[in-house]
Amino acid sequence: MPAGDDATASRPRAATLRDVALLAGVSVATASKALNGRDNVHPDTRRRVVEAAERISFTPNSLAQAILAGSTGTVGLLTNDLEGRFSLPILMGAEDAFGAGQMSVFLCDARDDAIREQYHLKALLGRRVDGLIVVGSNTDPRPTLGTLPVPVVYAYAPSTDPQDCSIVPDNVHAGTLAVEHLLATGRRRIAHVSGDVRYAAARDRAAGAKAALAAAGLELVGGQVRYGSWSEEWGRAATHTVLDHEPGVDAILCGSDQIARGALDVLRERGIDVPGAVSVMGFDNWEVMISGTRPPLTSVDMNFETLGRRAAQHLVDAIGGSPAHGVETMPCRVVVRGSTARGA
Amino acid sequence: MPAGDDATASRPRAATLRDVALLAGVSVATASKALNGRDNVHPDTRRRVVEAAERISFTPNSLAQAILAGSTGTVGLLTNDLEGRFSLPILMGAEDAFGAGQMSVFLCDARDDAIREQYHLKALLGRRVDGLIVVGSNTDPRPTLGTLPVPVVYAYAPSTDPQDCSIVPDNVHAGTLAVEHLLATGRRRIAHVSGDVRYAAARDRAAGAKAALAAAGLELVGGQVRYGSWSEEWGRAATHTVLDHEPGVDAILCGSDQIARGALDVLRERGIDVPGAVSVMGFDNWEVMISGTRPPLTSVDMNFETLGRRAAQHLVDAIGGSPAHGVETMPCRVVVRGSTARGA
DNA sequence: CTGAAAGCGCTTACAG
DNA sequence: CTGAAAGCGCTTACAG
Known part of the structure; x- marks a missing residue:
């Protein structure tokens, strides 16, 4: 049985770039450049900064980086597929397409409830996801989310709006x-x-x-x-x-x-x-x-994984400024086994 | 088939609090107070600000809020369960426990690969998740992630370290x-x-x-x-x-x-x-x-959903400063049907 | 090669 | 009741 602990043993806050800079005896700006591989940093300085960062396990705060960059490197996966039959292979394909670790995925299950979907949508937009993949629980068209500040790709269930980008199995x-x-x-x-x-x-x-x-x-x-x-x-x-x-x-x-x-x-x-x-x-x-x-x-x-990968690719393209429109169907394939072919 | 689009039709950037303030004719500080229900805002002012925010579909940038608050309202779900057999019910229980929309969940699949797990871990810590739930693919003990800057709860597979908090089915x-x-x-x-x-x-x-x-x-x-x-x-x-x-x-x-x-x-x-x-x-x-x-x-x-809810509760407690330790087992239940009881 | 300054979007004391 | 100022953690011109 877990036992309650004293709340006083407070967890050390995460190290900040300022901590690194202090430890390395340089300015925050220099520390930033050193860690990000910018030019015009003396090799010795860079080494000191990198060592300092390692010593205190510095992990740059992605939130701060995102606020400057104008993009977060996150996407939302809004699903109504309770079983995960479609959304998990799609998530996996998406992780592959984004390049491992480049992009993190918020998974939200709306449970086929429009209210809950709106709720999640609002939260995801607040978190400034770079894009959204919407996964339906079947291949019947689903209502569009309408115009959003970020690109959306509909997977498995197409959007009712032909202007949206939808990827469905054929x-x-x-x-x-x-x-x-x-x-x-x-x-x-x-x-x-x-x-x-x-x-x-x-x-x-x-x-x-x-x-x-x-x-x-x-x-x-x-x-x-x-x-x-x-x-x-x-x-x-x-x-x-x-x-x-x-x-x-x-x-x-x-x-x-x-x-x-x-x-x-x-x-x-x-x-x-x-x-x-x-x-x-x-x-x-x-x-x-x-x-x-x-x-x-x-x-x-x-081919759900392929479908997911394709949806992710379309999303990446759209984020990059090249959106697609309309319904794209994904090919499928016969896997032959013994119920149709002797010796298969 | 989706057709490529001109990248020039650039998407409007998300509205900012500054936009709201400008539109309402107040300062950014006042706009913030008005929208957050702070005291000492004239009712008329508040109304103007709220209307302005609605007009331009203002959604506050959670990143900026998080950076000030010191917590992001996100957790990472690090799973090795490809099927989603455990991780999805656990995700669902967790969503419930956190309170819908309060907390967003990053789902990362490490695919039973320690390297990939470290990669995801690094990304999640960079995104400053408030905590982590680690879901194993079976109930055998798995290596601890060690000491991290955020609390961790192990679900389904317990951690090898008895000081960690693990929730497993009994x-x-x-x-x-x-x-x-x-x-x-x-x-x-x-x-x-x-x-x-x-x-x-x-x-x-x-x-x-x-x-x-x-x-x-x-x-x-x-x-x-x-x-x-x-x-x-x-x-x-x-x-x-x-x-x-x-x-x-x-x-x-x-x-x-x-x-x-x-x-x-x-x-x-x-x-x-x-x-x-x-x-x-x-x-x-x-x-x-x-x-x-x-x-x-x-x-x-x-009872995977209950297990997930429990894991999420422990995580919330730990985030709140009351961590638990050790392995907690969750009760299960017999669902009686016809294979053991006539007429069931 | 290094660092002070400005700024991303927000919130919170603190003056007025 | 309102707003100017400081600041969260970071990056990027821009001086030196």
Whole structure:
């Protein structure tokens, strides 16, 4: 158990440039120049200053530097994604794009609450972030934040304002890639079990899938997408229905990895060989959902980290004075595993 | 596709208190007092200043305020938890504890790389965070950051230095609670399939489980914990072994929800009724892993949000001059579902 | 090569 | 009640 401590043992305040200068016997201006590698500082002087700084563990106060520089080297990541499914890979991509340690990221979770979002926004602007990345919890368009004193990039969920810069996964293409993969592995009678039809992600993936089928002169088995919910349970229920009504089905394209898990379970229970008789595919390539499946699940990876890196790049460009506008879609990729290809 | 824009349409710089004062026709000092609710400002003056501030969307520069106040109202969350499994609930608990918007959080992912951690640490100290929360990726002790100019609270993974303040989930008690629940629902022949024995979490949970059994005059079926890996696959393999070697087993306590999923699958395949013949329990209560299981999985919730809130409270106390020391364990709770109790 | 001075945006005693 | 002055920690012309 932690025990309370006396508050009197007060923590030493952080060292200041003035402390360094005093210790090195130079002026604050000279100390500044010495530490920042400016010209016209005598080597001996520089060494004395650097040693003094090290001795007292001097770390320059970024706040003071920022106030002079007019930029803070911070960005705000405003998310509504409680699971961190999107925002964490995006954060990671962003850290990479900014260059490790160059930029620090404030992470704020608005919890899908507009009031809380405004609150965080106000705080971030007060802290003079150089820019903002806004991460939605799905790919449906979200209200723009409007005109702000700093650039904004919308990631995952696009802004409603086409003048804003938005980076979203290409769900239409994801659907196309999925069907192309199934066709390439010899499938012709493909069913599509997806999630909640109110999600753009579900409709976009279906649109891409249908387009790819049409290009091959085919259509979905049963003639329609079976929309439902983003759950294993729906995956199981719909798979039963598909198998009962479409005996010739040779592939089930599932709108998410969770739905695909449900499909795999039912196929296994009914003794149907995967991928021998029926192939199964998911979307998202969510490692934790996929790692245990039998057989390992083929899935479309939406490349969240790349998306995050791209969003960060756009933000850096915008901060540098070259903003972009409109919605940019990011390519995705099929990760082939045993549920669609023997020996994969 | 976003199109590049001319960099000349430069963004208007953020309004400053000087702008407000000019617009309201008062001095900067008076404007400051008016906006901060200080006494001795004429009501008319205050109104003029407030109106001016609103008109130009003035947001005070927190950097300047921080430099004077000596505290920034920011904390750093230094994590090694790539999945966000722990750090996001902890972040959320921390946001709550700090009071929404009072405190902004820098999230830095060190990716289990000591160099990167030092880099982020340096940046955070430069930004003069008021304190740090360090989140580990497991409950094994991690090296202390040593003495820093700001207070530090270690969450999930305790620090190796007992003088530091660490908040960890009580895995021993979790094991005890799990077994007590199984005993209370009439189980006597309990097997324990767990993850990698090198993890303190695995050993602690097992220790708690064995203690609870001993208190009831019992021991584990087979006399030992079956350690392996934190995977569904291991859950399946170990469950087969348990069923083959211990025909009378009436409960399988699994070291994680993933292991438990594997156990449930095998029991189902072998036609064994859950929970009629054999109960199954997991640890972590990871919603996304659990939501699809049949029957729904009983699991021990480690209360990460509470842990995060507690860590944040300790940090706030330490910032306020009342630091705590030592390792504090947080209670967990059993969430009962159908895998151990009919009709739950 | 070094340092005094000005200044970033703000707040807080202190005169008036 | 109001405002000029000092100052937080730093950097950058500008004199010397």
